[in-house]
Amino acid sequence: MDDMITEQVKQQLIDIVGAKNYDDSKAGRLVYSYDATPNFQSLPDAVIAPRNTKEVSEIVKICNKERIPIVPRGSGTNLCAGTCPTEGGIVMLFKHMNRIIEIDEENLTVTVQPGVITLDLIHAVEAKGLFYPPDPSSMKISTIGGNINENSGGLRGLKYGVTRDYVMGLEVVLANGDVIRTGGKLAKDVAGYDLTRLFVGSEGTLGIITEATLKLIPMPETKQTMLALYEDLEAAARSVSAIIANKIIPTTLEFLDQPTLQVVESFVNIGLPTDVKAVLLIEQDGPKEVVERDMKAMARICREQHAISVQVAQTEEEANNLRTARRSALSALARLKPTTILEDATVPRSQIANMVKAINDIAKTYNVNICTFGHAGDGNLHPTCPTDVRDKDELHRVEQAFEDIFAKAIELGGTITGEHGVGVMKAPYLEWKLGKEGIAAMKAIKQALDPNNIMNPGKVFAKSTRKRVVITR
C-alpha cells in the first residue's frame, strides 16, 4: 500500500497543486481516514486539495494512468462510509473550490463550486429573497458537493423534494480526465441522456463534480410550526398517512419516539415533552391564508388520530428551537454510548405505522436499544442504535437487527436507504433492493465510465453480498 504513490508520481501531483496542497504525512492522512460513519477507518496514501477544475482533471489523468483511487470528500458528514478511503489512494478536498460563483435572480439559479457549505449557500440566496430547499441535518458543515454526490434529503423534502430536484447542471471531471458540462440554466433540456441526475447520488463513483448550477425558488411568505403529542406510537404514524391522504403536503412532517425525545431534551433543554410515546413536528410554509388553513386541518387530523395535544409554536424562536432540537437528534444520541449506528430504512408513507411497529419488535427480539426518528412524511425513518463496537456480542445483535429492518423495509415496498447513500456500509444489501439484474446494469455503467475503477472504488458495489432470499413484490 505504501508504494501506491511512487516518488515520481508524488512529484507530478505536487507540480500540479503545489507542495502546500499535497499531504502524505501520517497526521494528515489520519485526519481523513474516517468519516461520520463508525467502524470503517482506513488510511489514504495522500490528501490533495486542487485549486480549480483544470488541476482536478490533471490529477485524475495521472491517477487513471497509475490506477490510484480517488475519494472526493466534502466535510465527511455522510453516514454510509461513502468517503472512507477503504481502498487507499488519494482523498481529494475542495477547500479551495468553495466559491458561490453567481446568484442569477432572473433565472432563479445559483452556480457554485463543490466546497461551498450548504448553510452558507442557503443564507446567501435567502438574502435575495430566494429559497434553496434541501436542508440535510448536517447542513451547518456539509458541502454542496457532498450533498450532490449523496443526493441528500432533509427536513423539507416532503414538500420540496431532495437535492436531485434542484440540480440543473453540472461540470464533471470524468475518469479519463475529460471535463464535461451537463444541463444548464434551463427549465427544460432533453439533449441526450440525463447525465445530470445520473451523477447526482452516484457517490463519487462515476466522476468528480467541480461545479453545479442549482435551481432556486421564491422564498415562501410565511411558515408555521406545530408539535403533536401521542401516547401511542402507531397513532402518530397513522396521522402521517392521514394528513397526506387528506391531500395536504406540509413542508415538514417529522417523527420522534420517546427514547429519542428524552435524549434530545437532555441535550437541548428547551422543554420538549418527554412523558409521551411520540411526537410529530409539523411545518407548513407558503402564503399566510394557506398556511393557517392547512395548520388547522392538520391539527384536526392529528386529534382525530388520538393526538393528546397539538401545540402551535407562538414565536419564530420557539419554532426554531423545535427544528434545531430535531436536527440535533444524531448529536444527542451520539452522547449516549461510544458508537452510534444511525440507519435509513425507507418505505412508502402508507407503511410508516407498520415499519415503526416492526422496528420496535425487532429491537425486542435482539435485545437492543433502538431510538427511532426521521422524516415520517417521506416514509424515511432513522432507527438509531447507541452501542459500543468493543462489545462484540451486542454489536452482532445490532447488525442482525438492522438486517431484519432492511429486509422488512424491502418487504413493505421500501428501500435500504432513503437519503444516506449506499457507500461501503449498505453495499452488501443493495441486491435486496435491485436484484442481480439491477446491480449488473449499474455495474455496466460504472465500468463504461470508469474502466480502471479509480473513482471512489469499493463504494456502492459490494465485494460480497449478504445472503437472504430476495423478497419479490
Added chain:
Amino acid sequence: MDDMITEQVKQQLIDIVGAKNYDDSKAGRLVYSYDATPNFQSLPDAVIAPRNTKEVSEIVKICNKERIPIVPRGSGTNLCAGTCPTEGGIVMLFKHMNRIIEIDEENLTVTVQPGVITLDLIHAVEAKGLFYPPDPSSMKISTIGGNINENSGGLRGLKYGVTRDYVMGLEVVLANGDVIRTGGKLAKDVAGYDLTRLFVGSEGTLGIITEATLKLIPMPETKQTMLALYEDLEAAARSVSAIIANKIIPTTLEFLDQPTLQVVESFVNIGLPTDVKAVLLIEQDGPKEVVERDMKAMARICREQHAISVQVAQTEEEANNLRTARRSALSALARLKPTTILEDATVPRSQIANMVKAINDIAKTYNVNICTFGHAGDGNLHPTCPTDVRDKDELHRVEQAFEDIFAKAIELGGTITGEHGVGVMKAPYLEWKLGKEGIAAMKAIKQALDPNNIMNPGKVFAKSTRKRVVITR
C-alpha cells in the same frame, strides 16, 4: 433488408405473441413507417404487439441474438423522428399493455402500463381529486410510455416540471432480456444510481419501459387564465422575465406571435386577437386567495412592460377555449403548407427576448416564414416553418435557418431541444450542446447497456455530425 427477419425467427416471434399480434404485411409496415416528424419515412420489417412484460422480454432476447432493431412506439406523436424505424427491424406497439394498474390514494401514486393514453390517465386521477401535471400538447393521443421515453413537457411545466419529475419507478426490459425494477412508491430512494431518470428521456435506446409508477399531487383548488396583448414582440418576451424576476411562478406562461395567432384563430374561431404582434397566455392555479393575488400582480407587470390589454377569462369555458387554441397551434399551422417543421430551441428564460428577436432576424436572412409560439416561461420556444419538402430550394434555406437558430440557442446558454428529444432529427446537432466528450460519455453508457445496438438504433447518436465551431461558454 427483407432478410433481416428469417422465416424461423418470424415463427419464434409468432409463437410468443400469437399470429394476430405479428404483422409483416406491406400495409401494416407502411402504417408504422413514419411518425409525426416530416421526412424520415422508413419501412420496418415487422410490427409486433406483445401482451405483457414476459413477452417483451422474450422478444428482446431473440432480437438481441439476431441483431434485429426494436423501435418501441406509443402513438408516434413525437417530433424528432424518434419512432421512425430508420434501421429497419421491429416496431413494438403497446396497444395490449394499456391498463391503469392502480391509483394509490394513500401514497399519491399511479401505476400504469406504457400504452395508457396521457389524457385518460389525467382524467382517471382527477376523478379522485388528484393531479398529474405533465400535459404535452399531444396528450389526447400520446401515451405515457412515449411521454416517459421522450421526457415530455407541456403547458404546465413552468410551475410543475416535466414528465421526469413525476416518474418514481419503472419496470424496464434491458437489451439482454433482463427485467429490472427501479425506484418505487418512495419519496426518497438512493439505493444505487438513478436508473429511473436515466431511462426517462432515453428515447427507447437503453431499454423498453413496461410499467411506470408516477407521482401525483393534490388537485389545485382553483385556476385563472388571462391573455396579455402586445404591439411589440420583445415587450411580451420581457414580460416573461419580469414575472419570474418578481418571484411569481405561474402554472402556464405561453407565447404566441402574430402569424401563429392568425393561423390558430382561423382554425379555432374563438375570437382571438389577430391584430396584435404577440400574446401571452398566462395561468395560475392554487388556493383562491393566492391565485387572485398573483393574477393581479402579473397583470400589473404585463402593463408595466407595455401590454396594450390584459383580459382575464370570465368563465371556465372561455379559459378552456384559450388553452385548446394554444394546444392546437401545431395542427393549425400544419394546414398552411404540405410540410410543417416545428422546432424546439430552448434558452434560459432571461434570454427569451433575445431569442425571439434572433429567430425573426434569421427568418428574414433566409427569406423563410417562421411562426413562433411556445412555453415562454420555460425558455422553450417552438419556431415553426410551414414549407414543402418538394421545394428543394426553400427546404435548404429552412434547414439553414434552423441551424442558425440552434447555434443561437447554444450561444445564449440554451439547448437544441427542450422537450421534443433528439431522435434522428437533432442527432447531428447534439455535439453542439454536449461537446465530443459529453457524447463519448453517453455513447459509453449506450454501449454498456445495449452492446449489440438493437434498442432504437440510429437515434440520439448521429452517424455524422454537423460541422460548426462549438460555442464555448
